[in-house]
Amino acid sequence: MSAPTLKTHRLLLRPWRPSDRDALWPMQSDPRTMEFLMPIADRTASDAVAERAEAHFARHGFGLWVVEVPGVIDFAGYCGLVHVPYTEHFTPAVEIGWRFDPAFWGQGYATEAARAALDFGFASLGLEEIVAITVPANLRSRAVMERLGMARDESGDFDLPSTPPGHPLRRQVIYRLRRSEVRA
Template sequence: MAPVLRTERLVLRPWREQDRDGLWRMQSNPATMEFLMPVPDRAASDAVAERAEAHFTRHGFGLWVVEAPGVTDFAGYAGLVHVPYDEHFTPAVEIGWRFDPAFWGHGYATEAARAALAFGFDTLGLAEIVAITVPANRRSRAVMERLGMARDEEGDFDLPIIPVGHPLRRQVLYRLRRPSPPPPAR
């Protein structure tokens, strides 16, 4: 069972069958998918939820549904996943998020991502977490920077799961290392 994470305003929780409606609504919105490969139909959207659930089963963490109690049961998702391809920075765990545009501009992505980072560093003991996006995705890059992530200026790469020549193939890489514990008191 996936752990539940709570923040001041949000609940990051396991997937439920009814979340698939919100996921499809979000992923069929052109604004959501501006910097992502399109999800062609409901079956492909449902497969995203199935992969998220399978990642939790295999690894004990993944992409949580983000709920804003009193506002919505499905604002989007956020969490951590193993990078599923070989690249110069892999093996690695990536932080990611996707939110319905109706919930942009409220700080939900940053708040949810902070909870996921804390889980990754404090519970999983990860040494580093990465994030990727296309260079033009200023909103996601701003979240990465608010999280304290730094762009790896030499880390830009072509995402191997996107076709050669596609405008979304080029990606920028951000990294965040686990904070060092404070020195012991004397």
């Protein structure tokens, strides 16, 4: 199944191209980008992120889109929807996520791209609920979640299974948005 392309006022959310991997690795090797995420070991592991995104699109018809700012840059980051790949109290679920090069922070791109992904998830996929997760200290991402109208599930905090016990990034907060709560 091919990946659809989404357009917003300023952005293009598009399928991955082989050349995107050249921009993905510098972004994922930047400590600012990865402050609240487990580190990506090397270029091979970074390329695997793109491969998983492409495979998710092939299986499900949606996934993590590359975010392009037309006329500015072909790769500002990525944003989209993925099936949560582990079992937890809120799964099965579809999660929205984003990762941007720090050069493009503070310009509203994450919120704009995520809004387009949410709209696609609710309108085109018919999802009833979309979740977002992050570590409690990631105030920038939590602010985006709140701007999107997502609400924190205060009873939903959990330990991320892929993160080692005792690691400072293990504890996660969960935000939720139901289709019925989306503002017209």
